[in-house]
Amino acid sequence: MSTPLTHDQLLHAYQVMRTIRAFEERLHVEFATGEIPGFVHLYAGEEASAAGVMAHLGDDDCIASNHRGHGHCIAKGVDVYGMMAEIYGKKTGVCQGKGGSMHIADFEKGMLGANGIVGAGAPLVVGAALAARLKGTDSVAVVFFGDGGSNEGAVFEAMNMASVWNLPCLFIAENNGYAEATASNWSVACDHIADRAAGFGMPGVTVDGFDFFAVHEAAGAAVERARAGEGPSLIEVKLTRYYGHFEGDAQTYRAPDEVKHFRENQDCLMQFRERTTRAGLLTVEQLDQIDKEVDLLIENAVYKAKSDPKPSAADLLTDVYVSYP
Amino acid sequence: MNRRPLTVGIIANPASGRDVRRLIANAGLFSSTDKVSVIQRLLAAFGATGIEQVLMPTDMIGMAAAVLKNSHSRQARSSHWPALEFLDLTLRQTVEDTRRAARLMAEREVALIAVLGGDGTHKAVAAEVGDIPLLTLSTGTNNAFPELREATSAGLAGGLYASGRIPDAIGLRRNKRLLVCDAGRGLREVALVDVAVSPLRFVGARAISRAQDLAEVFVTFAEPQSIGLSALCGLWLPVSRQAPGGAWMRLDPQSPEALLVPLAPGLLQGCGVLAAGPLEPGVAHGLSLSSGTLALDGEREIEFNAHDRPTVTLDAGGPLSIDVNAVLAYAAQQRLLAIGREHPQHPLNLQEDTPGE
Numbered sequence: 231m232s233t234p235l236t237h238d239q240l241l242h243a244y245q246v247m248r249t250i251r252a253f254e255e256r257l258h259v260e261f262a263t264g265e266i267p268g269f270v271h272l273y274a275g276e277e278a279s280a281a282g283v284m285a286h287l288g289d290d291d292c293i294a295s296n297h298r299g300h301g302h303c304i305a306k307g308v309d310v311y312g313m314m315a316e317i318y319g320k321k322t323g324v325c326q327g328k329g330g331s332m333h334i335a336d337f338e339k340g341m342l343g344a345n346g347i348v349g350a351g352a353p354l355v356v357g358a359a360l361a362a363r364l365k366g367t368d369s370v371a372v373v374f375f376g377d378g379g380s381n382e383g384a385v386f387e388a389m390n391m392a393s394v395w396n397l398p399c400l401f402i403a404e405n406n407g408y409a410e411a412t413a414s415n416w417s418v419a420c421d422h423i424a425d426r427a428a429g430f431g432m433p434g435v436t437v438d439g440f441d442f443f444a445v446h447e448a449a450g451a452a453v454e455r456a457r458a459g460e461g462p463s464l465i466e467v468k469l470t471r472y473y474g475h476f477e478g479d480a481q482t483y484r485a486p487d488e489v490k491h492f493r494e495n496q497d498c499l500m501q502f503r504e505r506t507t508r509a510g511l512l513t514v515e516q517l518d519q520i521d522k523e524v525d526l527l528i529e530n531a532v533y534k535a536k537s538d539p540k541p542s543a544a545d546l547l548t549d550v551y552v553s554y555p
Numbered sequence: 556m557n558r559r560p561l562t563v564g565i566i567a568n569p570a571s572g573r574d575v576r577r578l579i580a581n582a583g584l585f586s587s588t589d590k591v592s593v594i595q596r597l598l599a600a601f602g603a604t605g606i607e608q609v610l611m612p613t614d615m616i617g618m619a620a621a622v623l624k625n626s627h628s629r630q631a632r633s634s635h636w637p638a639l640e641f642l643d644l645t646l647r648q649t650v651e652d653t654r655r656a657a658r659l660m661a662e663r664e665v666a667l668i669a670v671l672g673g674d675g676t677h678k679a680v681a682a683e684v685g686d687i688p689l690l691t692l693s694t695g696t697n698n699a700f701p702e703l704r705e706a707t708s709a710g711l712a713g714g715l716y717a718s719g720r721i722p723d724a725i726g727l728r729r730n731k732r733l734l735v736c737d738a739g740r741g742l743r744e745v746a747l748v749d750v751a752v753s754p755l756r757f758v759g760a761r762a763i764s765r766a767q768d769l770a771e772v773f774v775t776f777a778e779p780q781s782i783g784l785s786a787l788c789g790l791w792l793p794v795s796r797q798a799p800g801g802a803w804m805r806l807d808p809q810s811p812e813a814l815l816v817p818l819a820p821g822l823l824q825g826c827g828v829l830a831a832g833p834l835e836p837g838v839a840h841g842l843s844l845s846s847g848t849l850a851l852d853g854e855r856e857i858e859f860n861a862h863d864r865p866t867v868t869l870d871a872g873g874p875l876s877i878d879v880n881a882v883l884a885y886a887a888q889q890r891l892l893a894i895g896r897e898h899p900q901h902p903l904n905l906q907e908d909t910p911g912e
Contacts (some may be wrong), residue, residue: 234755300717329736359611396614407615409640415615415616415617420586420587421569421587421616421618422569422573422587422616424573424584424588425573425584425586425587427577428584428586433577433578434573434577434584435573435574435576435578436570436573436574437574437575437760441758441759443757443758443759443760444758444759444760444761445758446576446759447759448575448760450577451575451578451579451760452578454636455578463578466573467648468648485645491647505757505858508858508860509756509757509858509860510860516872518758521622
């Protein structure tokens with residue numbers, strides 16, 4: 231269960247959420263210029279989920295993400311400039327510019343990769359959790375998938391295997407209400423994704439994904455279980471995305487004031503600021519200072535990424551295949 | 556000609572029964588499928604007791620959709636479900652959905668509202684509906700206010716009451732409540748069972764399941780056989796639902812006196828007891844902590860700090876609820892469920908359908 235967060239942990243949580251927000255808001259602007267290749271799927275609005283879960287993980291704990299992976303990468307500690315350069319397809323990117331938004335990975339940070347295949351991260355973390363078990367470490371492995379991913383067979387198979395082998399896994403279902411343009415209340419048969427855990431013999435809970443503290447507390451309990459050898463858990467985090475499925479999505483499937491309502495009433499950053507300052511744990515000045523630092527970080531990352539070189543033709547086959555001696 | 560149909564409401568909390576206590580205790584799941592079954596049992600019982608129309612809110616998790624789909628089933632036809640009307644709400648997937656559904660039902664002057672949920676859901680409905688009686692059904696985790704009982708018999712009791720066959724003096728029960736007020740913040744909230752003062756600073760995952768997270772508890776009633784905070788007082792200083800007063804306890808892990816309490820399903824915790832006593836109606840009590848959270852009916856809801864001055868007051872202004880046991884005992888005594896030869900369920904009328912006849 232949760233112990234009270236320290237002053238530094240609170241500041242870190244805010245810095246992570248604010249960095250994700252600023253990163254995504256900036257990409258929203260930059261993508262419209264046509265300079266960024268491929269697709270981007272923005273995580274803005276969902277920050278409390280990544281920050282709340284990752285607060286319990288270290289570099290030895292692995293995560294696997296999905297197509298909406300920027301937030302998970304930032305919260306797991308992947309370098310922001312390296313990510314931005316990767317998204318711009320530049321040689322200085324964390325994957326040398328060959329992956330782009332949907333394939334950002336950094337093994338040193340325990341980030342097994344964003345993933346363009348819906349639900350495909352789940353079997354990967356079962357492998358990572360099995361590795362931790364066989365090595366005898368207390369590491370855990372965490373997969374993030376969406377309400378669409380929750381309907382994938384690979385996710386069911388992974389949950390089954392994790393439970394059968396009692397592996398230290400967390401299945402985090404970020405339910406933002408839509409799989410692309412398909413509403414989850416139409417397409418998820420048992421309605422509550424958390425309810426599916428019962429079918430795999432693991433606990434499943436639903437938490438408010440707008441509230442960092444709610445996610446942090448539930449994830450803490452699940453990580454503690456996993457590290458203690460008590461097996462996997464499923465956490466359904468209910469939240470919303472502020473932008474379309476991908477940039478360019480006109481979102482005609484959403485009510486006109488839906489996003490406005492969430493931004494004005496439940497926004498995770500707004501809530502975090504109000505509650506930590508009201509409780510006298512952080513000051514407005516401290517938070518504003520983080521805002522400034524983050525803005526500068528993002529500004530520099532974009533500036534450098536834009537001017538960095540692209541991979542050359544000679545780089546085509548490097549870092550692609552494993553070379554066995 | 557223009558007689559209004561005999562109408563009742565059903566409000567089911569789509570979110571209840573899946574909080575963090577599945578991770579930190581052995582709480583079970585109350586799935587949406589189970590809730591749909593409970594609603595359908597109520598509809599059968601309401602149909603059998605002459606209720607003509609049922610109002611229900613829509614929801615984002617498909618409960619109303621499943622009920623609508625099943626309303627065309629053979630079972631629904633043979634048990635003469637009342638006509639269903641779904642309230643048109645803009646859903647926000649928060650407790651506000653429950654409150655708005657309750658307000659719309661009150662405007663439509665329903666004869667009663669069946670509530671499926673935990674203490675928190677009942678509290679939200681009660682705050683909006685004045686003296687419309689509640690038929691309470693537990694589909695939550697740690698519940699003291701709604702009773703755990705079979706929905707078919709609860710539905711019969713509700714239907715008999717709503718159709719005017721049970722005197723109020725027998726069928727209704729007035730409940731107590733706790734008012735949490737802080738004039739400086741414009742705060743006025745209601746709890747039906749308990750208010751707990753916790754040193755935890757944030758609402759977080761809401762549930763309270765550790766003795767060390769409790770500093771003080773106020774209860775409207777406390778039954779030894781319950782679970783959660785009501786059980787804490789119930790095992791030390793029991794108070795019945797009918798008694799005019801309530802109880803309070805102050806807790807501290809350092810206290811030499813301790814009590815073993817089922818704080819959540821499967822979770823027994825030793826709670827250090829500093830002091831306890833009766834809670835008189837109408838007296839506003841300050842809190843023993845200057846900052847922390849207030850849990851109303853088991854869920855942390857209000858964060859308070861040194862500059863806040865919340866108080867807790869017991870009063871008798873809680874909602875009316877149907878006393879299912881008393882209604883059904885009266886129904887047995889008066890043979891209210893005896894049916895005549897003309898009733899479609901009379902065994903002589905069912906024989907025509909028997910194969911081979």
